[in-house]
Amino acid sequence: MCQPITIEPGHHVNLAAIDPAKVDGVWDKKSAAKQIKRNTEKSRDLAYKLYAENHRAVLLVLQGMDTSGKDGTIRTAMTGINPQSCQIVSFKQPSSLELDHDFLWRIHREVPRRGEIGIFNRSHYEDVLIVRVHNLVPESEWTTRYERINEFERMLTEGRTTIVKCFLHISKDAQRERLQARLDDPEKRWKFSKGDLAERKLWDDYQEAYRVALERCNTQHAPWHIIPSDLKWYRNLVVSTLLLKTLERLDPKFPEAEEGLEGIRVE
Amino acid sequence: MCQPITIEPGHHVNLAAIDPAKVDGVWDKKSAAKQIKRNTEKSRDLAYKLYAENHRAVLLVLQGMDTSGKDGTIRTAMTGINPQSCQIVSFKQPSSLELDHDFLWRIHREVPRRGEIGIFNRSHYEDVLIVRVHNLVPESEWTTRYERINEFERMLTEGRTTIVKCFLHISKDAQRERLQARLDDPEKRWKFSKGDLAERKLWDDYQEAYRVALERCNTQHAPWHIIPSDLKWYRNLVVSTLLLKTLERLDPKFPEAEEGLEGIRVE
Numbered sequence: 001m002c003q004p005i006t007i008e009p010g011h012h013v014n015l016a017a018i019d020p021a022k023v024d025g026v027w028d029k030k031s032a033a034k035q036i037k038r039n040t041e042k043s044r045d046l047a048y049k050l051y052a053e054n055h056r057a058v059l060l061v062l063q064g065m066d067t068s069g070k071d072g073t074i075r076t077a078m079t080g081i082n083p084q085s086c087q088i089v090s091f092k093q094p095s096s097l098e099l100d101h102d103f104l105w106r107i108h109r110e111v112p113r114r115g116e117i118g119i120f121n122r123s124h125y126e127d128v129l130i131v132r133v134h135n136l137v138p139e140s141e142w143t144t145r146y147e148r149i150n151e152f153e154r155m156l157t158e159g160r161t162t163i164v165k166c167f168l169h170i171s172k173d174a175q176r177e178r179l180q181a182r183l184d185d186p187e188k189r190w191k192f193s194k195g196d197l198a199e200r201k202l203w204d205d206y207q208e209a210y211r212v213a214l215e216r217c218n219t220q221h222a223p224w225h226i227i228p229s230d231l232k233w234y235r236n237l238v239v240s241t242l243l244l245k246t247l248e249r250l251d252p253k254f255p256e257a258e259e260g261l262e263g264i265r266v267e
Numbered sequence: 268m269c270q271p272i273t274i275e276p277g278h279h280v281n282l283a284a285i286d287p288a289k290v291d292g293v294w295d296k297k298s299a300a301k302q303i304k305r306n307t308e309k310s311r312d313l314a315y316k317l318y319a320e321n322h323r324a325v326l327l328v329l330q331g332m333d334t335s336g337k338d339g340t341i342r343t344a345m346t347g348i349n350p351q352s353c354q355i356v357s358f359k360q361p362s363s364l365e366l367d368h369d370f371l372w373r374i375h376r377e378v379p380r381r382g383e384i385g386i387f388n389r390s391h392y393e394d395v396l397i398v399r400v401h402n403l404v405p406e407s408e409w410t411t412r413y414e415r416i417n418e419f420e421r422m423l424t425e426g427r428t429t430i431v432k433c434f435l436h437i438s439k440d441a442q443r444e445r446l447q448a449r450l451d452d453p454e455k456r457w458k459f460s461k462g463d464l465a466e467r468k469l470w471d472d473y474q475e476a477y478r479v480a481l482e483r484c485n486t487q488h489a490p491w492h493i494i495p496s497d498l499k500w501y502r503n504l505v506v507s508t509l510l511l512k513t514l515e516r517l518d519p520k521f522p523e524a525e526e527g528l529e530g531i532r533v534e
Contacts, residue, residue, distance in 0.1 A: 044346075047475065052457060052458075071351065072521075074350065074351045075351065076351065077350045078349075078350050078351075079311075079346075079347060079349050079350065080346060080347065081342065081346070082341065082342045082345075082346050082356070082387070082388075083345050083346065083348065083350040083354075083355055084338065084341045084345075084355045086350045087355075088350055088351045088354075090351070091402045118317065119350075121351070161401070167272045176533045176534070179533040180532070183528055183531055186524075187521060189524035189528060190319060190521050190522040190523065190524050191319075192525065192528060193525055194522065194525060194528075195526075197531075197533065200533070221523070225478045238327065254454060255457040256457065256459050256461065257453075257456035257457050257459065258460055258461060260461075261450055261456060261459060262462075264445045264450055264464075265447070266446040266450070266464065266467070267443070
């Protein structure tokens with residue numbers, strides 16, 4: 001058992017009450033590594049069937065504070081799955097072309113096609129997170145976005161895309177340690193920017209923005225999964241298990257062969 | 268040593284003289300599997316540096332007759348590399364929107380961004396292969412495309428994209444066996460279409476179309492690599508080694524850190 005925390009849609013979310021260092025006691029780093037390997041092998045086979053079936057898609061959305069481990073999760077939990085069936089999109093600061101459109105325009109272009117597992121490293125949720133915290137658009141604009149997101153996600157779901165949204169939940173202490181580690185490790189220093197410290201000062205504002213997004217966009221068709229992420233190995237285990245369970249539930253099948261192939265000899 | 272066959276640009280290409288079952292004698296299936304694993308681990312680290320450096324890109328183009336193993340090559344030689352730094356694009360029959368543009372339009376949209384390894388499963392070469400064999404556009408149109416392709420590839424190269432073009436070279440016998448195997452294996456039958464047999468009848472026309480493409484688009488800036496592909500394990504070994512050598516030659520580096528980070532303590 002290594003389940004994410006889920007909240008009943010419509011219920012209140014209290015992030016402060018969820019321990020980011022929570023670990024299910026039966027696991028340790030070593031057994032988790034073995035399990036991730038097993039998960040990946042199974043997910044790889046199911047992803048191949050999903051691709052062959054060419055009928056449905058999976059969209060994994062990863063969100064979390066700086067250093068919460070979005071890249072690391074992708075690296076660990078996805079490596080080993082055939083990259084052909086797995087498209088990753090990282091949403092960075094929008095370009096001026098993207099800003100010339102509604103906030104879902106650049107997102108919609110990148111949703112996975114049928115047969116594919118798409119992974120969003122950041123997503124449309126940035127438009128109610130950083131945008132809200134910094135008031136990048138007026139409140140009257142961002143405040144309606146929660147509903148637009150729910151509608152957009154319902155439309156994707158009806159188009160046979162299963163949406164799996166993960167919030168990588170870390171503590172403020174864990175972020176301090178990880179930022180410091182970036183500063184102290186010459187191989188990681190390039191990742192650090194002084195802007196990270198300014199963002200860290202807004203920790204409480206971000207936690208509140210996340211809380212609202214997790215609450216208002218926690219729907220039956222696309223619920224949020226809160227992943228305790230202070231321990232990297234546990235975070236990876238939970239996400240990799242969640243992906244596998246999603247694929248198992250979809251239970252993709254190889255498509256039927258064309259009619260009349262019996263007895264054909266290729267010359 | 269497990270090198271692809273390369274031809275000096277400007278020289279004649281004679282596909283019939285190149286043995287698709289060629290294997291460098293020091294390798295067998297088992298030692299190849301080990302080497303592919305080692306290659307992948309090294310390529311993974313270099314791909315991460317390429318991504319961090321965010322300055323150059325690699326484009327691996329896979330072409331070959333039906334059943335030559337484009338999918339299998341991607342699955343075996345690429346699995347293990349972080350999918351985040353590896354984007355695969357499969358070019359199928361063009362959509363009507365794509366056909367409403369010049370032949371390079373849909374290709375250009377999908378070239379890898381800086382920091383990325385892009386893999387084309389089929390490519391703009393289809394526009395001088397299937398298009399030529401079936402005369403999908405008049406000869407006066409496809410005949411100029413070789414030069415347009417060379418120019419396009421030079422432009423990409425000058426934009427710091429290293430292009431690695433692989434032709435997966437199989438024999439007509441190997442194709443027969445593989446098509447028959449698809450028919451005989453219930454798990455593979457969905458891949459088979461009667462159209463495959465009609466295409467197989469055009470084997471010689473396709474070989475000639477490949478020969479011309481390999482000859483006329485074999486440039487200093489984007490040379491072709493001919494991969495003996497009758498033995499799947501050898502094909503995977505050669506491509507995986509070629510990718511690693513390409514990344515080693517690029518020798519990507521972590522970028523410099525921002526100035527003035529010394530002594531910062533995160534609070």
